[in-house]
Amino acid sequence: MDLAILYHGNCFDGAASAALLGRFLAERAGAPTAAIRHLPMAHRQGDPFPPGALDGPLNACVDFRFSPSPRLHWWFDHHASAFVAPAERAAFEADRSGQKFWDPSAPSCTGFIHRTLRDRFGWEAPELADLVAWAEVIDAARFPSAAVAVRLDEPALRLMTLLEATRDPALPDRIIEAMRRRPLAEIVAEPAVAAALAPILERHRAAVEIVRRLARLEGGVVSADLLGTGIEAANKFIAYDLFPEARYTVVVSEDPRRTKVSVGSNPWPRTPRTHDIARLCERYGGGGHPVVGAVTLPAGQREEARRIAAEIAAALRVEGPAAGAAAGAGAPPGRAP
Numbered sequence: 001m002d003l004a005i006l007y008h009g010n011c012f013d014g015a016a017s018a019a020l021l022g023r024f025l026a027e028r029a030g031a032p033t034a035a036i037r038h039l040p041m042a043h044r045q046g047d048p049f050p051p052g053a054l055d056g057p058l059n060a061c062v063d064f065r066f067s068p069s070p071r072l073h074w075w076f077d078h079h080a081s082a083f084v085a086p087a088e089r090a091a092f093e094a095d096r097s098g099q100k101f102w103d104p105s106a107p108s109c110t111g112f113i114h115r116t117l118r119d120r121f122g123w124e125a126p127e128l129a130d131l132v133a134w135a136e137v138i139d140a141a142r143f144p145s146a147a148v149a150v151r152l153d154e155p156a157l158r159l160m161t162l163l164e165a166t167r168d169p170a171l172p173d174r175i176i177e178a179m180r181r182r183p184l185a186e187i188v189a190e191p192a193v194a195a196a197l198a199p200i201l202e203r204h205r206a207a208v209e210i211v212r213r214l215a216r217l218e219g220g221v222v223s224a225d226l227l228g229t230g231i232e233a234a235n236k237f238i239a240y241d242l243f244p245e246a247r248y249t250v251v252v253s254e255d256p257r258r259t260k261v262s263v264g265s266n267p268w269p270r271t272p273r274t275h276d277i278a279r280l281c282e283r284y285g286g287g288g289h290p291v292v293g294a295v296t297l298p299a300g301q302r303e304e305a306r307r308i309a310a311e312i313a314a315a316l317r318v319e320g321p322a323a324g325a326a327a328g329a330g331a332p333p334g335r336a337p
């Protein structure tokens with residue numbers, strides 16, 4: 001089966017979504033899963049789909065924005081910002097394939113795919129219940145506590161950390177393939193995975209120390225500027241572990257490809273969230289969910305990123321519109337881009 005699955009890269013939910021849909025499509029076609037190609041996608045301004053990404057005979061996209069291309073055959077997403085232009089939304093709504101699904105209230109795309117395949121196609125993989133359950137916890141930031149999310153003892157949380165941090169293009173493929181059938185504890189224990197994880201956990205422990213030094217809480221907003229620290233992305237729960245009274249975090253970071261402003265809300269808030277973070281990020285060309293979002297800039301745009309971060313932090317310090325439709329009340333918490 002010549003299938004390409006485009007998925008949200010460097011993301012547990014993206015990888016788990018690719019694993020689940022890949023297994024379904026292969027079993028449905030009575031084909032081996034060996035020939036499935038996985039293409040990680042990254043949010044960015046402009047068209048994120050690389051040329052040729054949808055040129056294969058069968059193409060799917062999961063946990064990532066919509067493409068109106070007629071070469072997209074299967075699509076599942078739960079991002080509020082799935083449609084960049086009104087024409088894309090119109091194309092989705094006009095689609096009669098019965099193979100494209102969007103639910104911005106779904107806690108995770110993996111859970112959404114699981115429910116959709118069960119309810120509409122009568123297909124289930126009961127042994128993947130753990131994978132689905134952890135995707136729901138991770139993507140909706142429904143950890144029992146910030147400390148659990150910072151300690152990373154659970155196999156699922158170790159895979160989450162590895163997928164978010166790895167720059168090895170072969171590793172996500174191996175993990176997705178393993179996720180189709182194997183228990184998470186077994187995947188983490190695999191020598192190649194354990195070896196890749198060790199330095200990342202070491203960096204994580206160093207990042208906890210650096211965030212502890214740099215993060216400042218002001219008006220309920222934790223700001224951290226990680227530019228120049230060598231930390232490309234810090235686990236976003238460190239801030240809430242340090243400052244349980246914080247409502248929001250605004251973090252500036254960079255990697256060789258981009259400069260990023262990550263905005264989040266405390267999943268264990270002492271006072272409720274009153275801002276829609278996706279909307280706030282959309283003002284700067286970013287997006288996400290009501291509870292978490294990001295603005296991605298080209299590499300090197302440090303001052304622009306700092307300015308945007310300061311403006312977003314200032315907006316979050318001021319009480320937002322009354323928690324209602326505008327603030328996305330009722331929508332479950334979410335995560336990523």
Ligand SMILES: [Mn+2]
Nearest residue numbers: 013063109139
């Ligand atoms: Mn997701």
